[in-house]
Amino acid sequence: xxxxxxxxxKSLAKITVQGDENGLIPEYxxxxxxxxxxLLNTFSERIxxxxxxxxxxxxxxxxxxxxxxxxxxxxxxIITSDIFNDVVLPMVTEGEKDILRGAYxxxxxxxxxxxxxxxxxxxxxxVIRAFDYxxxxxxxxxxxxxxxxxxxxxxxxxxYAEPYPDGMDTYICRxxxxxxxxDPYGEFIVTKK
Amino acid sequence: xxxRLDFTMDAETNRQYLNGHPVVMHSxxxxxxxxxxxxxxxxxDGTGILRDxxxxxxxAVFDDYIRKNGLTSAQDKCNVGREYFSVFGxxxxxxxxxxxxxEVRLVRSHLDEGWIMKWGNTDKPVNHFTCGYVAAxxxxxxxxxxxxxxxxxxxxxxxxxxxxKFIVKVS
Numbered sequence: 001x002x003x004x005x006x007x008x009x010k011s012l013a014k015i016t017v018q019g020d021e022n023g024l025i026p027e028y029x030x031x032x033x034x035x036x037x038x039l040l041n042t043f044s045e046r047i048x049x050x051x052x053x054x055x056x057x058x059x060x061x062x063x064x065x066x067x068x069x070x071x072x073x074x075x076x077x078i079i080t081s082d083i084f085n086d087v088v089l090p091m092v093t094e095g096e097k098d099i100l101r102g103a104y105x106x107x108x109x110x111x112x113x114x115x116x117x118x119x120x121x122x123x124x125x126x127v128i129r130a131f132d133y134x135x136x137x138x139x140x141x142x143x144x145x146x147x148x149x150x151x152x153x154x155x156x157x158x159x160y161a162e163p164y165p166d167g168m169d170t171y172i173c174r175x176x177x178x179x180x181x182x183d184p185y186g187e188f189i190v191t192k193k
Numbered sequence: 194x195x196x197r198l199d200f201t202m203d204a205e206t207n208r209q210y211l212n213g214h215p216v217v218m219h220s221x222x223x224x225x226x227x228x229x230x231x232x233x234x235x236x237x238d239g240t241g242i243l244r245d246x247x248x249x250x251x252x253a254v255f256d257d258y259i260r261k262n263g264l265t266s267a268q269d270k271c272n273v274g275r276e277y278f279s280v281f282g283x284x285x286x287x288x289x290x291x292x293x294x295x296e297v298r299l300v301r302s303h304l305d306e307g308w309i310m311k312w313g314n315t316d317k318p319v320n321h322f323t324c325g326y327v328a329a330x331x332x333x334x335x336x337x338x339x340x341x342x343x344x345x346x347x348x349x350x351x352x353x354x355x356x357x358k359f360i361v362k363v364s
Binding site: 018050066 | 198200202203205206207208209211214215216217218219220221222223224226227230231234237238239242243245246247249250251253254278279280281282283284285286300301303306307310
């Protein structure tokens with residue numbers, strides 16, 4: 001048996017989070033927040049629009065980096081969590097490949113991106129397609145899947161780079177298609193840096 | 194008043210909604226890095242952009258809740274923002290004040306505590322996010338247009354104070 005995506009999505013989608021008596025959400029070895037999508041998309045759009053042409057690449061890199069570090073640290077907490085152990089690990093028969101399948105099922109279940117792996121060469125390359133992701137709703141110009149770029153890079157680092165926390169920045173992710181620019185899906189390609 | 198929470202999910206996309214507004218989970222790493230980046234972009238007023246975006250987008254969430262639930266008193270309206278702050282996992286606040294302004298104490302803070310977890314203490318206040326949030330909260334409570342209140346962070350957990358303190362004045 002390998003990871004059964006629909007089963008994972010259904011199981012994980014039931015989970016909702018909200019602040020405890022201190023107004024905090026300590027989960028997955030981090031403090032989680034739950035924010036309106038409109039806030040995140042509007043910030044990305046405005047900060048990119050305000051950046052002069054010679055600084056846009058730097059700002060874009062900053063947005064990807066925020067998602068990357070969030071994904072790398074939180075991702076480690078997710079794939080070692082009780083819920084991931086209970087739901088995903090019993091189906092894992094193909095090592096890192098199945099962990100990644102489980103991770104993209106989790107991305108889908110938690111509303112980050114309805115996404116999955118379409119090509120995987122272990123330790124070398126991964127191609128992701130996303131048929132829905134919240135940044136597709138953002139305003140602005142060009143490809144804007146900063147979050148999914150960062151998350152994809154983070155999870156490939158977690159799967160195939162040096163063990164956490166020493167494997168950061170081993171791989172890189174670029175976006176080749178985007179719903180936000182009229183393509184039928186977003187496409188994200190992870191390769192060695 | 195206890196905030197009514199209606200969590201729903203779109204069956205097709207799995208996107209999550211709270212009281213009809215799309216929401217998504219991230220961690221303190223994300224918010225801390227976004228805040229740091231905004232602070233470093235002084236030449237384009239990155240912190241101003243962050244504050245304004247938070248004020249505008251949170252105000253829409255508060256106004257929608259206030260309208261749908263028929264809230265009329267300033268205290269009830271202000272509590273919407275205070276309770277949402279904790280539901281969003283942003284921390285715990287205590288509010289005093291009136292239409293002319295006031296003070297918000299931050300007893301716990303996702304951003305400040307997350308910043309310390311990530312980088313340790315900072316030498317100056319960094320919670321621009323909550324400045325925008327508090328401006329939205331006072332604006333909604335007293336039915337004022339956006340940017341009616343100026344919020345200054347006078348004490349900061351990230352900078353070593355035991356609590357955060359935000360001073361609110363009419364702009």
